[in-house]
Amino acid sequence: MGVSVLNNIHDVANRAGVSTMTVSRVLNNGPVKKETRDRVLSAIEELNYVPNQFAKSMVSQSGARILALVMPDIINPFYTNVARGVEDVANKNNYTLIICNHDDDPLKEAKYFKSLLSLKVDGFLIIPSGDSTKKQLKMIEGQRKPHIMIDRKPQNYIGDYVGGDSFNGAIELMQHIISLNHTSIGFINGPPSISTSRDRFEGYKQALQLNGLTYSNELVYEGESFDELSAERALEAFLALENRPTAIFASNNNMAVGFIRALRKRNMDIPKDFAISCFDKLETGDLVKPTMTTAVQPAYNFGTIATQLLLERIEGNPVEKQRTIILRPELEAGESTLGFIHRS
Amino acid sequence: MGVSVLNNIHDVANRAGVSTMTVSRVLNNGPVKKETRDRVLSAIEELNYVPNQFAKSMVSQSGARILALVMPDIINPFYTNVARGVEDVANKNNYTLIICNHDDDPLKEAKYFKSLLSLKVDGFLIIPSGDSTKKQLKMIEGQRKPHIMIDRKPQNYIGDYVGGDSFNGAIELMQHIISLNHTSIGFINGPPSISTSRDRFEGYKQALQLNGLTYSNELVYEGESFDELSAERALEAFLALENRPTAIFASNNNMAVGFIRALRKRNMDIPKDFAISCFDKLETGDLVKPTMTTAVQPAYNFGTIATQLLLERIEGNPVEKQRTIILRPELEAGESTLGFIHRS
DNA sequence: CTGAAAGCGCTAACAA
DNA sequence: TTGTTAGCGCTTTCAG
Numbered sequence: 001m002g003v004s005v006l007n008n009i010h011d012v013a014n015r016a017g018v019s020t021m022t023v024s025r026v027l028n029n030g031p032v033k034k035e036t037r038d039r040v041l042s043a044i045e046e047l048n049y050v051p052n053q054f055a056k057s058m059v060s061q062s063g064a065r066i067l068a069l070v071m072p073d074i075i076n077p078f079y080t081n082v083a084r085g086v087e088d089v090a091n092k093n094n095y096t097l098i099i100c101n102h103d104d105d106p107l108k109e110a111k112y113f114k115s116l117l118s119l120k121v122d123g124f125l126i127i128p129s130g131d132s133t134k135k136q137l138k139m140i141e142g143q144r145k146p147h148i149m150i151d152r153k154p155q156n157y158i159g160d161y162v163g164g165d166s167f168n169g170a171i172e173l174m175q176h177i178i179s180l181n182h183t184s185i186g187f188i189n190g191p192p193s194i195s196t197s198r199d200r201f202e203g204y205k206q207a208l209q210l211n212g213l214t215y216s217n218e219l220v221y222e223g224e225s226f227d228e229l230s231a232e233r234a235l236e237a238f239l240a241l242e243n244r245p246t247a248i249f250a251s252n253n254n255m256a257v258g259f260i261r262a263l264r265k266r267n268m269d270i271p272k273d274f275a276i277s278c279f280d281k282l283e284t285g286d287l288v289k290p291t292m293t294t295a296v297q298p299a300y301n302f303g304t305i306a307t308q309l310l311l312e313r314i315e316g317n318p319v320e321k322q323r324t325i326i327l328r329p330e331l332e333a334g335e336s337t338l339g340f341i342h343r344s
Numbered sequence: 345m346g347v348s349v350l351n352n353i354h355d356v357a358n359r360a361g362v363s364t365m366t367v368s369r370v371l372n373n374g375p376v377k378k379e380t381r382d383r384v385l386s387a388i389e390e391l392n393y394v395p396n397q398f399a400k401s402m403v404s405q406s407g408a409r410i411l412a413l414v415m416p417d418i419i420n421p422f423y424t425n426v427a428r429g430v431e432d433v434a435n436k437n438n439y440t441l442i443i444c445n446h447d448d449d450p451l452k453e454a455k456y457f458k459s460l461l462s463l464k465v466d467g468f469l470i471i472p473s474g475d476s477t478k479k480q481l482k483m484i485e486g487q488r489k490p491h492i493m494i495d496r497k498p499q500n501y502i503g504d505y506v507g508g509d510s511f512n513g514a515i516e517l518m519q520h521i522i523s524l525n526h527t528s529i530g531f532i533n534g535p536p537s538i539s540t541s542r543d544r545f546e547g548y549k550q551a552l553q554l555n556g557l558t559y560s561n562e563l564v565y566e567g568e569s570f571d572e573l574s575a576e577r578a579l580e581a582f583l584a585l586e587n588r589p590t591a592i593f594a595s596n597n598n599m600a601v602g603f604i605r606a607l608r609k610r611n612m613d614i615p616k617d618f619a620i621s622c623f624d625k626l627e628t629g630d631l632v633k634p635t636m637t638t639a640v641q642p643a644y645n646f647g648t649i650a651t652q653l654l655l656e657r658i659e660g661n662p663v664e665k666q667r668t669i670i671l672r673p674e675l676e677a678g679e680s681t682l683g684f685i686h687r688s
Numbered sequence: 689c690t691g692a693a694a695g696c697g698c699t700a701a702c703a704a
Numbered sequence: 705t706t707g708t709t710a711g712c713g714c715t716t717t718c719a720g
Contacts, residue, residue, distance in 0.1 A: 108435075
């Protein structure tokens, strides 16, 4: 049964009594006499031979069909869905996927870029840690490696991008809240170095203006990252105000969850004490009580579309210089903003 | 600035006026005169040179420091947490992680095994699709590739394994339900080709016996997979019974979610119509109403521990023939099983 | 249809 | 401290 350990094309050639070239041809469906091919196939079988993809790609100067997805954190269901979209399209096209979590840490991100470049991946899908990623991208661009940004877009980035319409999504969410007669709306945001933070903030301000509401600095809390802790701090800040906001717009799902958990600790109620809404679905959000008013982004499609665009570049099809795909979020009204407040 | 595209060790050597070996030594912290080293370093910088990891690992017969995680579906938060545990330990040890979703499809799994073998990954972490994975493992074993099973364990599998105590976890969950005076308990299970299904089923039966309750076939629904659809079918089956169960033990989180969603469609209530409990946390489960009674497994630790064990094998430390780590789940009682039923 | 020689980018082993 | 040679596993190119 010859289950030996490391077999190479030579071993197969020897066993089949042919040259390595003939084996190579069998492997790549080249022209080989049926009889010879069968002999080679048997040898492959008997030796448990698996060709070395890298030796192949090295000599043929082709990629090893590996894609890299560098993103904040696979735990967040929003990113998980992006990842699944990427994987599905990658797999369908016979690419393998490497997933890296940078946790919004630019250093970790940079380290990954470097080792992925060393691994000669065929292309990069990136949810960047922030604007500083632009500098790190030079590494990738210097190697002429196809790449695409997802969800977030570093300032002045030029290149392919797939993301959501944070500006208009924020406005819609705000319009919904305002239509319920809230006039004092707190905004819990991520760091301004991330494009989605900036865009949602602009949407927030724009919505206030459109509705003749005055903007107040103390109603905006800027977290150090898109996390639960920031949301808890935001709550503390809001509770310390003379005039608390009656409704909250949280910049993402994590922050909304953090806010709710912080409220619970204080035995406070949604939407009585605070109405709340956010970007991006909670996992099994329909089972959460109260259900959350959300700007739902098509995360899975972010992944599939981005991967398709990336593959077009990798496969060298002539495509425009840069492509930007913006998908609109969908407003899902939930119980977390239910009920009216009557203007006094 | 010489941002040319593909630079190799030769280009660097030429630019620095040294041989490729000197460059190689600089790259690997070998003995090089400081002055020479600096020249090489400059050349590397100027040429934007990134060494080719595969060429290196090919010639030095060492791995490229890549781990493969083959698992059912990254969308399920249980597996997501496993994946995150794996990634963290991999990263800490300078390994890169390839993630593949097999969706409980043995064919997809086999295809992945093959291409990962071709990619010469250093080791495999596997949440197998079922018992049939044992056959496919031969491929991996034939290449003497280190590997470890997580969560599930194919029948008669011999080798490293990290998982939960499904049998005792099921008993604990059942004891909890029975202590609330439920005597008719429905069990929604996954396919028997998966070890966790079998173990939980055994626990279910054992708990009945321990409490003098009779086992009834019609109270057990065996899904084709651990999914929501199966749970909905289970509900239909239970509703058709003359004597419905009053409590449900769902074999995993997906199924519990599916069951709840199916109940909601029918305007039925938890725990009034059915008390329910399951294995594995729901994401943001604390926000779900009613909160779910759960046998919580330390998914993240499954990942970290398995990866540590795998790395020991890869790095060739002498370890025992096989190691099995069983982590006990923790019972978290929730509102989904709240309230007593008085025996009539 | 099949094979021999050369070389992808890199490092082991040796030599100087 | 540095360089030379050979070769990892494979495919390209060219020859038969």
